[in-house]
Amino acid sequence: MVIKYQIEVLSDEQVHQGDIFKSVQYYDNFVEQGGRFELSLLRFPYSIILTQECDLNNNLKERKSIDETLEIRKQDKYLISLLCAPLYNAEHLFTGNHLSFLKIEAAKKNSEQRNYLKSNREPRYHYIEFDNIIGMVPMVIDFKHYFTVSLHSIEKNLQQRACTIKPLYRELITQRFSNFLSRIGLPEPQIQQ
């Protein structure tokens, strides 16, 4: 049985660990030649914030206590960016076409692989079914596709927050993410000729 993840819809001014935002943009490339420029960005339909709650909370508290008129501000909890990971529509990911608009075809998952993934035994992925108060379809976080986004741009678009995954569920996600990042990839064994 798949556990439904409990979510809440927040309207406060803080970005939280476990927030799911719509339409998060990753700035992919910028080139400029002779005054003409080209800016390429990736827009993810849904992304989850993986940055620790305490870092986000302390950063906001500190900024609120700062005198903005000072030329040099004392700030120890400054954050450059937030860590995010995309959530893909599970059905798209299972069929391997979730990146089709980028002209990328991923491997299709067979039923055995789907069940393995849905039970969160595949370290790279995290399957989520939502406690369905806002109509979110089942989604899969791909930890390999993590990226960063500026705190400023996320805070400017707080209205894009679709929901927030509740504590324990969100900690499970970040723990699995950190486990994925800290894995040790051993070299392929040499095949003796």
Added chain:
Amino acid sequence: MENEEIIIDDAMYMEPCEPEDVIAESKNLLEGIDEQYTDKVIRIILKGQLDGN
């Protein structure tokens, strides 16, 4: 570049569309995209001219 401002209203297209499939020409370009492409990751390319050049 005079004001260190970048104008992004010159031309814009979205892959896999062709460049002539220009969706809009305004500074609110990015907001208009969501209605058509909401369920998959997309690449957006903004082209423009640096102000003052």
